[in-house]
Amino acid sequence: QVQLVESGGGLVQAGGSLRLSCAASGRTFSIYYMGWFRQAPGKEREFVVAISWSGGNTYYADSVKGRFTISRDNAKNTVYLQMNSLKPEDTAVYYCAAQVYYSDYYSPDGYNYWGQGTQVTVSS
Secondary structure, eight states, rough: OOOEEEEEEEEETTTOOEEEEEEESSSGOOSSSSEEEOTTTSSOEEEEEETTTOOOOOOOOOTTTTTTTEETTTTTTTTEEEOSSOOGGGGGEEEEEEEEEOOOOOGGGGEEEEEOOEEEEEEE
16 A cells, blocks of 8 residues: 655646645555646546656656656655646646556556645636
8 A cells, every 4th residue: 555645736826836745655665656647627637747766767748848847755755746837727636646556657547546636726
């Protein structure tokens, strides 16, 4: 079992920044990828970014490339999502997820554990 706790969401004006954190506990040694997904009202959950837990390789959705940065601190079992140049279309509930059985990093179906979600609202 892996437990995930997110923090750092909030309300920000367009062009602003936020940093999300996701603290993992439990069997963290079994994680292949950590990912961030988001879900806006009436829309499906979509891939934002992923990072391989051991090697640190990163993968970004085109919509956030150049604006968002994922990083990890293995000593703290924590993943961070730095979000800059935020746009109103970034408004969503952001979820942290952990994959412990190797699968596609971009599909929500490939992740086994999820955090509770944190709201990010970007005003225009």
